[in-house]
Amino acid sequence: MSTRRILVxxxxxxxxANALSSPFTIGFPAMTAWLGFVHALERKLKVGGYPTLGLSATGVISHQCDLQTYRGPGDFVHSIIGTANPLDKDGKRSAFIEEAxxxxxxxxxxxxxxxxxxxxRIEQPEFAEQLEQLLVTMKVAGGDLKIFSQPxxxxxxxxxxxxxRKLLLGLMPGFALVERRELMQSAMEQGADALDALLEYLTVHHRCEQHEDGNVSWHSHRKTEAEGSKPGWIVPVATGFQGISPVxxxxxxxxxDTPHRFAESVVxxxxxxMLHRISALDDIFWQYHTDLxxxxxxxQQAQPEINNDGYF
Structure with a gap:
């Protein structure tokens, strides 16, 4: 029997929330943002009277993601909906860096x-009350936590x-973010460059076909893992950093007092x-992993053999 205690x-x-998950990807916040939030929560709980408490793994389930972009009539690409607050002394918009x-x-x-x-003590009602008081004071992925259901x-x-299954189906509908590093590893083992391996699963191919009556129909498709497979929606995800300078x-x-180094994003x-396709908690749990x-x-998520291929 493997007993696990899960905070929901x-x-x-x-x-x-910050949608600029890396210097070249936009969308769902980076995994570092979610584990950073959980780490900050752990530190606050330790100070608040739970010194031995460790929040060791985190699963992220998305119910809705509304990216703040706009595409006008005839536009080919979307534009970021940005703000420039406050106005300058002349009542005009001040210069600002666009933030997704x-x-x-x-x-x-x-x-x-x-x-x-x-x-x-965690199972007592007092813990839930203290947790709620902490949550309302915290940022999540750089965004403001407006409301939440009772933990x-x-x-x-x-x-x-x-x-x-009962736990996961209670959070339906929702999509769990799962690491698919092995897809990049497989492509790189066949000689593909890291960027090419990434784009291979993200590129949407469009093809047109002209019928005998002169009408034209368009078809779109993305690469699948194997013939007959039904993968979920493959996305780029920022999962950490690589140091590019000495400590x-x-x-x-x-x-x-803390050593410093410059780093770049790892994607x-x-x-x-979909949650009904998840069979074990370890399939969705993420943890920190350091390779000095x-x-x-x-x-990272638990992998059969941890190696450091499959990143860009």
Missing amino acids: LPHLKVHN RCHLDVSLLIECRAHEDDLD RFTVLDDSNGREV GQAKNQRDP TLGEFR QNNLYLC
């Missing part, structure tokens, strides 16, 4: 680990598929998968 944060309504924003409805599943004393704590047997001190760094493939030998600071 259902239907977090986030306003103006999105409104979200997201549920989080968080695995909790702690000593028995803290675990017993709940559940204990289940991970080997019991019925219990896992040391930088001029005017925020924390003078791989992910998949939004390759200067990688990642958010």
